[in-house]
Amino acid sequence: MYGLLLESIYEYLKQTYGENVAEEIRKRANIHQHSFVTHKVYSETLVPRMGDAAAAITGTPKDELMEQFGVAFVTFVGHYGYDRVLRVLGRHMRDFLNGLDNLHEYLRFSYAKLKPPSFFCENETKEGLTLHYRSKRKGFLHYVKGQIKTVGSLFYNTHVEIDVISHRETEDLTHVVFQLKFDNYAYREPVEKKDITQTTKLHVRSAVFFDVFPFHLVFNRDMLIRSAGKGLEQVLEGLEGRQVDTEFVMMRPLLEFTWKNVMSHTNNVFELQSVNETKAQRQQDLDDLSDDDVCSFQTETASRRTRVSRASRRISYAQSQDCGTIYSQPAHDQVYNSARTSYLRLKGQMMFMEEWDSILFLGTPIMENLDVMFTTGLYINDLSMHDSSRDLVLAGTQQSAELKLALDQEQQKNKKLEETMRKLDAEMKKTDSLLYQMIPKSVADRLRKGEPAMNTCEVFESVTILFSDVVGFTTICSQITPMQVVGMLNAMYTEFDQLSEKNQVYKVETIGDAYMVVAGAPIKTKYHAHHICNMAFDMLDAMSNLTDPSTGGNMRIRVGVHSGAVVAGVVGMKMPRYCLFGDTVNTASRMESTGEAMKLHVSETTKQFISSGDGYVLQERGSIQVKGKGSMKTYWLMGIPGHDPAKYAELARRGSHMPPLENGKHVNGFDTLGPEDAELDGLESDKVSLVSPPPVPGDCAFVPPLLSIDHKPAEPSEDDVKSGLKSPCPNKDQGKAVNVDDQRVKPTDVFAKGAGKGNGSHYSNNSLNVAMKKVGNAEKAHLIPDTPTGLHV
Template identity: 50%
Template sequence: MYGLLLEGIYSYLRVVFGEETLTKVRQKANITHSGFDSFRVYSETVIPRLARAAQDVTGMPQEELMESFGVSFVSYMSRYNYDSYPKIKPPSFFVTDETEDGLTLHYRSKRKGFKSYLKGQIRQVGKEFYNTDIKCHELEVDDSHGIFYVKMRLSFDNSEGFANLHFVTQLCEMNMPITSSDLFRLFPFHMVLSRELVLTSVGKAILPVLPHALGCQVDDLFHLERPIMEFSWESILSHTNNIFELKSVDGIENRFEDSFDDMSVDKLSDTDISLISADQTNQNDSLNKYLTLRGQMLHMEQWNAILFLGTPVLENLDHMFKLGLYINDLSIHDSSRELVLAGTQQSAELKLLLDQEQTKSKKLEESMRKLDIEIKRTDQLLYQMIPKSVANRLRAGEPSVNTCEVFDICTILFSDVVGFTTICSAISPMEVVNLLNGMYTTFDTLIEKFQLYKVETIGDAYMIAGGIPKPCDKHASSIAEMAFAMLNAMKTLKDPSDETDTGAHLKLRVGIHSGTVVGGVVGLKMPRYCLFGDTVNTANRMESTGQAMRVHCSQSVKNCLDGNKQYSFEQRGSIEIKGKGQMKTYWLTCS
């Protein structure tokens, strides 16, 4: 199906649910296209995949979504010329039982799953073009023969249309004598079919390209493209109000392709010669050489036959010549010639416009792909600074103060490099940067391993939280594991200020404390996710009063880890903690 239909669905999802929801639907449906080329043909599975994904993302039932897609299709497609899409494969429709209060519609298609889509289209056509409400009632559904068939009753006010139909029927009953030879001259692409569907008469324009057509079965020479039904006498009679489209089974051999150079000028009309010269630049090899006829079937009771009155479907002069037809073969009384000439004139313009649109589409698709990559990078950076759940709330427009949340129990870790000021005075600023980068890179890797949250770094101070922003029961044990992993990692980091070359490594003080905190983003400038509360201050005091390469912890941490045989506690006694007075603290060790 053409990208234009898919763009219509994208437009609907974007307008109704928003760009973020559309992105989620695309990802759920595993569709990488951020946009579709209107004139390009895409897989038939894209719309059903979008509908299933949209149902999962929005919670809206799939059938209701498909009906909404059909409604939006009518409004979206009305901006474009339907005839500009030659490869489109429309379904087949025919009408029976037309009355003043509606009609019965028969729908056939090779595609399944578009029943609700059709209902949406019908309702919107009635509303947008006829200002009429149409109600659809399913009468029959069948997909047992490879063709999806739906029979439905359309209920609406049809009194005016029914009256006009009755008036036209009365006019048709007037006797207008005309001979069959006169009728056949008017329609050079006619065919007469017997009850056995044998061709008993063929138009003068068809015989040169299908010289053996007379006496043949019509289905030996032509496929029935539209309507979608059995190619039989009874089926044709029940679909006489439909457009019929027949396509030759085999490709047509050009009558003058090989001998054109030797053809004398008097064998071609002046129009043909000038048009051939003007059209030589249009050499589109993709045009097929199959003859397609489009027209109507009439039951001629006096002949006990069916008369097909058709015209060839030709995109331009180049297509016409490849089929071995001349401009003079086309009817004079209708617009066949004008359409072919207009198609030739417009083909170059359309091709140029199509090429330009495809180029723009490719550039847009590439730009959207790069934008998606940059958005992902931005998201990754943002989520490293602010928890994902909080960032999404800020994106949704919530005030930053509303993101603040109370965490009843969590564990905070502070670390600090022993003698950092002295080290900095002995080395260059760039060496300080390299030192901190190496140390923090190691710590950041450990954070991912233990699934903790890095709150901030200030100089050589490193702050981590467990149980934030997602509460968990193992917050204290995870922080304890992290603390000992950090101490082990310090043994691999050489002290750059050591001039004795003894291989001395950096030393770290670690303090941890468990309790209640408030986490959130505050302020407008340089937004950061911060933790507030006495627990933060106490954890910081545990670090500042600790000793090198040891883990100093409070009673609350001991309470959280009681029963965990992986750790043991060495009582340090009561010490003076600034702002807290005397506190009973412990050295945490691995058992």
């Protein structure tokens, strides 16, 4: 199938449904070409696949689409000048229909590999005629209807109604009988011939007649060849006396080569092709064989000829009616499975000669170029001088070389274009992926169709929103490098993004350590609260895989959830974003900020959407004061099937370095911790305990309890002895101070010898005091004296 037909269909789809829909149809049909070269041959399956894909996407019935494809083809070929050919095929509509096969013959000059259908008219009246359509292709019935109707209206100003009388398909052939109804005013009833006056007839001797047509054939009712032209005898020896249907196969019309079928279709162009190779080709084959192979070659030739003869006689149309018998494609392929240049092809007219009671075939050899002529053993002077055969061969050779060069150049350009389009497709997919991360797919597709951004804004009466953030994020950032911060957040958000796809929620945005997702927008669902709660517990589970770079423990998050109505849509021009607006967003944020580490804090509104029957376990928290909302009754969502609440409590304890829990409370308020719990790497600590801050002079106030590290007394250094100091000074990295709220002092904040007025023999830790300022434990830092057993902070 040539690209001219495919390009016309693709152009119709783009003009009718838009380029985006046409592109979607192309992809659904699994067609990789973005455009089609008119003179290039493509797969026969492309048109059916395009029809099926277009019907599925547009919702238009396939039969209706195929008819529209046929209509579009007639107008499309006008771009290439073929409309002028359609105009001169006949003076009237009946002339066009009777000459359809001639149209395809003309097209063969430009489309050498054309496999055209066959048309035959019968039962013509003033009201119309019967048209037989035969083709090796299936599924083009409605396509042909669209073509015929459009030709009638465009070129002959004639309205044509088409009814399908019969439609039969075999494995290799489609035969359709149409009844065409139109104003056939040009038709004239046949008048019986009568000799009114006696006139003298000019007789021509048969020898002269046959000399004028060197490629003629005369065969009788028994299909025996009575005469063959001199040109035929030059390339095919011994034709006279043989069966014409065993020496030739009728390529067109698509019928069995019988007397009846020929007589019924004398107004058609006939094409015959020899069963045997030409004499010149056979001689070439023999020259290429060794003496031992000649005998087997001749035997195989005779055997093949016998098989063809038998196959030709067995060919029948299983359900033949008045349409005649159709040949079988497999048998046809057996005959023509070799190169086309090895056989002689003839095109011409069949005429019944009453005087001879025989049919005369006036043929002309089909020579595509001079190489084909040389291969078949013909020469220019073998062709008739009374028609244009010689001119066509010579002129065609010149034009063929020019066309081949132009075609090669076009194919090279098309190949580059296809490669560029494939690269463009890959880039488009990347662009779409980025776009769909910024804007939901359903909304982005609307914007790409040209809808204004304001049209995407709509009210969602019921959605559920989740906010989360990292506990102690500011302190963590102050103790690690910026690249570590980026790595930490990237690891966390990668986990969360994968979970959002799993739980069918949409990530709205991330700001710093805050993560916001929504369910119920832009795709509405009554299970929005369930999706969000499942997402929340998956996020808590994921924290066991995420490490706090500043402590080595697990990261901890707070999660808040609220349900309600929002307005959602795309805002912005340069960086458009899908945003949510409304009090629901603010309340969900407050649920997060008033929550606790590794707990899921939900509002009473969200509680109403989830049922304990679904396995959701809720614990009433009570009424809390929420900024901008006043007192609100909230709940802890303790668990759902597949999630262990105790796991989150353990993660919260390990992440904050809190003392062990017993019945949900710290043992004795404060308890002794081991060095591994405080993660005091490199410290030779006897014990680490929680103590209240010691009283210090002045206005220094340490509000939270601090970890106290008791040291083994360190020996004074030589410098200390020389200075007259008797109390030991702790070695470098021997002590750290840690706030219970997980605000630790950097490892570099070590105890150092004090300096300054009034210090006397006391040791001080200036860097520790500075650290205390940073965490907000003191308005003013004071020097902290040492004790005999170590330093207590």
